[in-house]
Structures are given as C-alpha cells and as structure tokens.
Amino acid sequence: MKLILLMAVTVDGMIARDDAHFPDWTGRADKRLFVEITKAAGVIIVGSKxxxxxxxxLPGRLMVVMTRNRRRRSRWDNLIFTDRSPAELLADLERRGYREAVLAGGATINDLFAHKHLIDEIRITVSPLxxxxxxxLFNTHLDLPLKLRAVQPLEGDLVHLIYDVPKPDANTQPAS
Ligand SMILES: NC(=O)c1ccc[n+]([C@@H]2O[C@H](COP(=O)([O-])OP(=O)(O)OC[C@H]3O[C@@H](n4cnc5c(N)ncnc54)[C@H](OP(=O)(O)O)[C@@H]3O)[C@@H](O)[C@H]2O)c1
Known part of the structure; x- marks a missing residue:
C-alpha cells in the first residue's frame, strides 16, 4: 500500500486559518489535481474536522473519516467512519483491494500517520498566499528528511511539489 499525503499550503506553511476553515483558497488547478490523484487512488483518508x-x-471515491466518536454513522455508501489505528486502517484498505490511498489532512491526522512512518510520498501545492x-501541515514535533522528486508550476501562480519520504533505517528507528 502506497500512502500519498496530498495537501494545499500557503507560502507560510498553513493549511487553514482555523479548524473550521473551508478550503476555498487553494486554486482551480489544485482542485483539478486533487480530483485526478484521489480518483486514481480510489480512497481518501481525512480527520473528522x-x-x-x-x-x-466526494463522489467516485471511498472516503474514510477518522474519529473516536463511535456514535457517528454514515448516510452514504462511499463514506465510513473509523477509529482504527493508521496501520490497521491501511491493512484493511489493502484487503479491500486498494493499492494506493490519499491522506488529505488535517494536521492532527497527518501527524498520526507521519509518526508511524506510513507516508510514502508528500505532494503539496503552494498557493501564493x-x-x-x-x-x-503537521502540529507536533517531527523530524522527517524528504527527497524532492519534482517541481511542477501550475496555473494561478501555484507550485506543486512532490517528495519521496524515505523509510527510516530499521536499525536506527527508535521503538514506539
Ligand atoms: N489545505 C489543505 O490541503 C487541507 C486539507 C485538509 C484539511 N485542511 C484543514 O485542516 C483543518 C482541520 O485540521 P485539524 O488538524 O484541526 O483536524 P483533522 O485532522 O481534520 O481532524 C481531527 C479529528 O480527528 C479525530 N481524531 C484524532 N485522533 C484520532 C485517532 N487517533 N483516531 C481516530 N480519530 C482521531 C478527532 O475527531 P473526533 O472528535 O471526531 O474523535 C479529531 O478532532 C480544517 O480547517 C481543514 O479545512 C486543509
């Protein structure tokens, strides 16, 4: 299972003004890219906020919403709420036949996967804001070296950056 973190950020590294901020500022080209990448994967993982x-x-894709609130029930066929751990969730998606998944925020949920070294690729679109x-993008202490793979200018003064996230050396990774 390949996990792609796909996010839009401002030049100062923000993904939102606050936890209820509707993402209407990311630009048309980024929205098109988001649709393309998430439809290719077939599944999007997000936090409840x-x-x-x-x-x-979002239509045409499975949406997995992480919540600890077991009372939340889905009204849609393509939406599930889960309180599984990130590793259990990815294993379950793999069993369902998915080969790729897109992790799409917010910061709290990004942190959960990053701390377990489950993110394989980071794709961010930088907005001129x-x-x-x-x-x-994350909101706890992390130390993840990345490898830049591509820089793609998009219309509207956007820049899309693609990074590989090397897995830590098994011998140096602290147990967690
Ligand atoms: N710019 C972008 O590309 C982008 C992308 C995505 C989001 N955003 C923005 O990010 C903001 C939200 O980010 P956020 O960090 O505040 O929230 P978030 O990561 O979207 O969701 C956090 C919620 O996830 C649930 N959760 C936390 N730990 C969990 C665990 N271990 N297992 C299961 N569920 C868990 C909790 O919800 P419960 O209380 O339900 O348990 C928690 O309140 C919004 O403004 C949104 O627009 C921006």
Whole structure:
C-alpha cells in the first residue's frame, strides 16, 4: 500500500486559518489535481474536522473519516467512519483491494500517520498566499528528511511539489 499525503499550503506553511476553515483558497488547478490523484487512488483518508468542513463525501471515491466518536454513522455508501489505528486502517484498505490511498489532512491526522512512518510520498501545492497564523501541515514535533522528486508550476501562480519520504533505517528507528 502506497500512502500519498496530498495537501494545499500557503507560502507560510498553513493549511487553514482555523479548524473550521473551508478550503476555498487553494486554486482551480489544485482542485483539478486533487480530483485526478484521489480518483486514481480510489480512497481518501481525512480527520473528522476536515470532513466536517466539507460535510459530504466526494463522489467516485471511498472516503474514510477518522474519529473516536463511535456514535457517528454514515448516510452514504462511499463514506465510513473509523477509529482504527493508521496501520490497521491501511491493512484493511489493502484487503479491500486498494493499492494506493490519499491522506488529505488535517494536521492532527497527518501527524498520526507521519509518526508511524506510513507516508510514502508528500505532494503539496503552494498557493501564493500568507495567513500569518493558522494550522500547519503537521502540529507536533517531527523530524522527517524528504527527497524532492519534482517541481511542477501550475496555473494561478501555484507550485506543486512532490517528495519521496524515505523509510527510516530499521536499525536506527527508535521503538514506539
Ligand atoms: N489545505 C489543505 O490541503 C487541507 C486539507 C485538509 C484539511 N485542511 C484543514 O485542516 C483543518 C482541520 O485540521 P485539524 O488538524 O484541526 O483536524 P483533522 O485532522 O481534520 O481532524 C481531527 C479529528 O480527528 C479525530 N481524531 C484524532 N485522533 C484520532 C485517532 N487517533 N483516531 C481516530 N480519530 C482521531 C478527532 O475527531 P473526533 O472528535 O471526531 O474523535 C479529531 O478532532 C480544517 O480547517 C481543514 O479545512 C486543509
């Protein structure tokens, strides 16, 4: 299973002004790319706060919403709520036949997968904006070296960056 973290950021590294900020600032070219990459994978994983800013699943893809609230029930065939661990969730998706999944925020959920070294690729679109304050791509301490694979200018002064995330050396990785 390949896990792609796909996010839009401002030049100062923000993904939103606050946890209820609707993502209407990321630009048309980024939205097109988001549709293309998520449809190719077939599944999108998000946190419950991110889902609540959208309010419904995106068509043509399975949407997995991470929540600890077991009372949440889905009204849609292509939306599931889960409190599984990141590793269990990816194993379950693999059993369902998915070969790729897109992790699409927010910061809290990105952290969960990053700390377990489950992210294989990071794709971010940088928007020509500065929020000054807000929510960053991750919100806890991390130390992840990346390898730049591609830089793609997009219309609207956007830049799409693709990084590989090397797996840590098994001998040096601390147990967690
Ligand atoms: N720019 C972008 O590309 C982009 C992408 C995505 C999101 N965003 C923005 O990011 C903001 C939201 O980010 P966020 O970090 O505040 O929230 P988030 O990551 O979307 O969701 C956090 C929620 O996930 C649930 N959760 C936390 N730990 C969990 C665990 N171990 N297992 C299962 N569920 C768990 C909790 O919800 P419960 O209380 O339900 O348990 C928690 O409140 C929004 O403004 C959104 O628009 C931006």
């Amino acid at each position: 991110t889902f609540d800013t959208i309010g419904k699943p 500065i929020f000054g304050r807000g929510i960053t």
